[in-house]
Amino acid sequence: MKPDKILLDHGSGGKISHSLTADLLLPAFDNPALAMLDDGAVLDVPAGRIAFSTDTYVVDPIFFPGGSIGDLAVNGTVNDVSMCGAVPLFLSVGMIIEEGFPMADLERVVAEMGQAASLAGVQVVTGDTKVVPKGAADRIFINTAGIGMLREEVDVSGANARPGDAVILSGTMADHGMTILTQRQGLSFDSDVRSDSAPLNHMVADIFGTGCDVHVLRDPTRGGVGTTLNEIAGQSQVGVRIHEARLPVRPAVAGICELLGFDPLYVANEGKLLAFVPADQADGVLAVIRQSPYGKDACIIGEAVDAHPGRVYMQTRIGGERIVDMLTGEQLPRIC
Amino acid sequence: MKPDKILLDHGSGGKISHSLTADLLLPAFDNPALAMLDDGAVLDVPAGRIAFSTDTYVVDPIFFPGGSIGDLAVNGTVNDVSMCGAVPLFLSVGMIIEEGFPMADLERVVAEMGQAASLAGVQVVTGDTKVVPKGAADRIFINTAGIGMLREEVDVSGANARPGDAVILSGTMADHGMTILTQRQGLSFDSDVRSDSAPLNHMVADIFGTGCDVHVLRDPTRGGVGTTLNEIAGQSQVGVRIHEARLPVRPAVAGICELLGFDPLYVANEGKLLAFVPADQADGVLAVIRQSPYGKDACIIGEAVDAHPGRVYMQTRIGGERIVDMLTGEQLPRIC
Structure with a gap:
């Protein structure tokens, strides 16, 4: 038996x-x-x-x-x-x-x-x-x-971001991390919060299929988009400017983050990618990402710049600017 | 700090x-x-x-x-x-x-x-x-x-043993398993029992350097030599006959095995290999293994045969024959 x-x-x-x-x-x-x-x-x-x-x-x-x-x-x-x-x-x-x-x-x-x-x-x-x-x-x-x-001729690395690159995020932030947190705490929100766990290889194939000269690809898992952008800024020694108003977060996830005091910029994702591509090729890349089942909320969240090399900073909704540091401390052990 | x-x-x-x-x-x-x-x-x-x-x-x-x-x-x-x-x-x-x-x-x-x-x-x-x-x-x-x-032209697999192959073991059995066991139990034997943990890639290079047509290479880790030979016999559908008198075990290790009721045939090794090679090439392979720092106790412990396909059996010291089955049950959790 x-x-x-x-x-x-x-x-x-x-x-x-x-x-x-x-x-x-x-x-x-x-x-x-x-x-x-x-x-x-x-x-x-x-x-x-x-x-x-x-x-x-x-x-x-x-x-x-x-x-x-x-x-x-x-x-x-x-x-x-x-x-x-x-x-x-x-x-x-x-x-x-x-x-x-x-x-x-x-x-x-x-x-x-x-x-x-x-x-x-x-x-x-x-x-x-x-x-x-x-x-x-x-x-x-x-x-x-x-x-x-x-792929032949392809050279993507966190070290290859260049000033002028558009920064594309393939969808909403923090879905995975907030799902795990609410499950673990036994919190029951009447919402459809779900992990974004997904394979991105087909989306990546479509991106290269456009012929775009992709500079950086990175999936913002542990540490979230904020930490991953800091890694790229550091490796490439460029500044990365992002725009708070453009950052995609599902309303239910944003609500839970606010209630519990989490910044979605630092919460793990498991089915999202960040792509740095030359600005004039960004619309074409964005179009194919949005055709992917995992990319319909994709958007351009910012750009690589000469200013503040090695740092990430955010233009806030009210028109200010603030530094976005790497995650410090552990938010959620065993998130992935 | x-x-x-x-x-x-x-x-x-x-x-x-x-x-x-x-x-x-x-x-x-x-x-x-x-x-x-x-x-x-x-x-x-x-x-x-x-x-x-x-x-x-x-x-x-x-x-x-x-x-x-x-x-x-x-x-x-x-x-x-x-x-x-x-x-x-x-x-x-x-x-x-x-x-x-x-x-x-x-x-x-x-x-x-x-x-x-x-x-x-x-x-x-x-x-x-x-x-x-x-x-x-x-x-x-x-x-x-x-x-x-x-390596080019090389085709080794547990499924490639052929009747007539010599079975070479590159050194003594059970050193790793008995070391872990005695350490864990806090047993203090006044002996030099030590794990055989070692890299075997250089030894393998020397074996292929002889030009030998190696049929099978396998390292007998968890489950020991007895289990690994059973895997090979099963995959290749040959019989494997081993000779009790030839099985190399350090005296100190043999003593601890006897005292604690372990059969060294089933105890884990971490720096030993089994090689199945055509009988007429076995001496050359044995010679290069013995030159390795991890192979000085190597010997031919048996041969692949037509009889008993899929089974391993042992000629005992007293001239009898017994089936050597695969390990059943767990001897030592967390051995590796």
């Missing part, structure tokens, strides 16, 4: 480990490289440049409106690889599971990873599962690493 | 996260791809096949005779990539750290990762650090994923 909870045996490397792999993981991630069951996957790649990225997901709760730790772990790494200007192809999955974790929850997490991988068009080709005794970890943590092929 | 313990802030994605990266991680893993600080690393690869593997390390204790979670996390993935027949080149590192973890311990872990990467000749090119509240994880867990380039 199949156990209804994860046992230490499931991480032993022995018989029960093998049955977990064969019965649950192989079907969910079905592909020939994984099915070889060797110590690693062997993959054909053309000559060129690859992008390689990793992220670990410790989000609490593991299921939330709009997503779960499963699709987050796939989307997050798909997006990090995409932000390098690459086409994500292959993922690894490393899971740490607490003894006693319900098998039904694991099945749901794994199924959602498989669906997210299908949606993004990537393959989970190698993996590892560890089980730790009860109390040594909180339910489940998932690491993914991802490999993608760089 | 630098905090002497890890704070939740270190995982925020904000200012303190960035200083941890800049002050600790970048110097330890110094290389240009990592220093770009983009969402992923961009790497040049020639056309061909890559190997991609991942493992998560949850070993307890984190420091032990012969190694630490740091060098284990590097060596383990270097070895998994090597076992595909590839030359390991790049690693990702994803850390989950418990709030309150001593900064000095983190510095030691990271330093040992850096040294292990240098010894193996691989670069840590991308990473991620999460901090979880006290009690949500036990000290530190580390995931690594690795990328290597396959």
